[in-house]
Amino acid sequence: MxxxxxxxxxxxxxxxxxxxxxxxxxxxxxxxxxxxxxxxxxxxxxxxxxxxxKPHTYYSAQFKLEAINRVLVNHEAAYSVSLELGLKSQGMLINWIRSCKENGYNVVIKRKGRRTREQRAREIEERKRRIASPEFKAYCRECIYKK
Structure with a gap:
């Protein structure tokens, strides 16, 4: 939007x-x-x-973690959580959740500024390798079944 x-x-x-x-x-x-x-x-x-x-808002790691936990742990709908928190789009929360899962269920705060093409390409390749690894898949399965 x-x-x-x-x-x-x-x-x-x-x-x-x-x-x-x-x-x-x-x-x-x-x-x-x-x-x-x-x-x-x-x-x-x-x-x-x-x-x-409301101007551009900085969201702390604690705020993001609480929002993510409401969806993943409390099984609330991402749409309703986004609305309640007043996020500019519901896609923000979905992106936070995806990023959290990719980083071993840790919230990552991105640095401001634009990255170079080389940095973006390296990050994409690293993300693909990490997601495809059997260790990551086993870890995800373990986290899902703990609930």
């Missing part, structure tokens, strides 16, 4: 609530997915218009 301006987001919310336009129409009009439209409307409905004024 980052490609939408605040004005666009307000228009989407007004069209949804007042004019009863639905996600298929709005997604074609604004060029984003219908799931993102529904999430945006639910987010504004739950937290009010002030949620759109």
């Amino acid at each position: 980052s490609k939408l301006t605040k004005k666009d987001k307000l228009n989407i919310y007004k069209e949804w609530t007042i004019e009863n336009k639905r996600s298929t129409y709005l997604s074609k009009k604004y060029g984003i997915g219908s799931v993102s439209i529904k999430y945006l409307v639910s987010l504004i409905h739950r937290h009010g218009m002030d949620i759109l004024d």
